[in-house]
Amino acid sequence: MNDIKLALLGSEGTGKSAVLVRFLTKRFIGEYASNANSLYHKRLSIDGRQLNLDVFDPCSESAGSRCITEEPVDWADGFVVVYNISDRPSFLHAIGILQQIKEARVEPYKGETEVPICLVGNKQDLCHARQVEAEEGRSLALENKCHFQEVSASEGYQEIANLFTWLIRQVMEHLKYRSDRRRYSGSKSMAKLINNVFGKRRKSV
Numbered sequence: 258m259n260d261i262k263l264a265l266l267g268s269e270g271t272g273k274s275a276v277l278v279r280f281l282t283k284r285f286i287g288e289y290a291s292n293a294n295s296l297y298h299k300r301l302s303i304d305g306r307q308l309n310l311d312v313f314d315p316c317s318e319s320a321g322s323r324c325i326t327e328e329p330v331d332w333a334d335g336f337v338v339v340y341n342i343s344d345r346p347s348f349l350h351a352i353g354i355l356q357q358i359k360e361a362r363v364e365p366y367k368g369e370t371e372v373p374i375c376l377v378g379n380k381q382d383l384c385h386a387r388q389v390e391a392e393e394g395r396s397l398a399l400e401n402k403c404h405f406q407e408v409s410a411s412e413g414y415q416e417i418a419n420l421f422t423w424l425i426r427q428v429m430e431h432l433k434y435r436s437d438r439r440r441y442s443g444s445k446s447m448a449k450l451i452n453n454v455f456g457k458r459r460k461s462v
């Protein structure tokens with residue numbers, strides 16, 4: 258059984274809880290209590306594999322921009338960074354969040370961010386009040402090597418389901434790659450150790 262940990266990050270009121278609850282229950286719930294951090298659990302099956310999914314939905318009210326520098330960034334295997342397409346400041350905040358994830362989780366030596374990220378422009382139904390063009394979201398995602406999707410938690414389920422499925426698949430790949438690499442470098446150092454011990458002995462015989 259795989260354990261997958263995701264975190265939703267973004268400005269207050271961008272619809273993080275709405276997006277997550279839409280994915281988990283297929284329903285849109287208009288208002289949520291937003292004065293506490295929430296951790297959601299769900300068992301899923303993707304590509305025939307059973308998963309335990311934990312999703313952290315931090316409370317923007319209490320955390321503000323600080324939340325990014327605290328636990329979620331170190332804890333999560335993947336991120337959903339949400340902004341509201343009808344609220345430019347939330348997009349600017351998303352830029353800052355991506356930057357902070359990059360700084361915290363960049364792979365040493367490779368210079369690549371080590372976690373899969375999905376950038377989400379929510380409230381697409383409010384496009385008459387749009388303040389952020391889809392193209393801006395797309396190029397920000399490109400710059401940060403992350404997936405991009407505009408959605409409406411209030412109107413649609415499928416796009417939200419697709420983006421979580423994409424993210425979970427990426428996380429599974431990534432975790433597998435990391436554990437393979439650890440195993441490989443572990444066996445390489447074991448081979449080195451054996452070589453050192455027995456190699457030296459052979460020389461002295």
Ligand SMILES: Nc1nc2c(ncn2[C@@H]2O[C@H](COP(=O)(O)OP(=O)(O)OP(=O)(O)O)[C@@H](O)[C@H]2O)c(=O)[nH]1
Nearest residue numbers: 269270271272273274275287291317380409410411
């Ligand atoms: N029109 C529209 N409203 C939405 C959408 N998604 C969420 N909302 C509304 O936006 C408001 C904030 O939604 P939340 O899901 O509580 O946002 P949040 O980012 O979790 O908020 P905090 O927990 O305060 O950070 C609520 O009034 C929702 O009903 C959407 O896709 N379209």
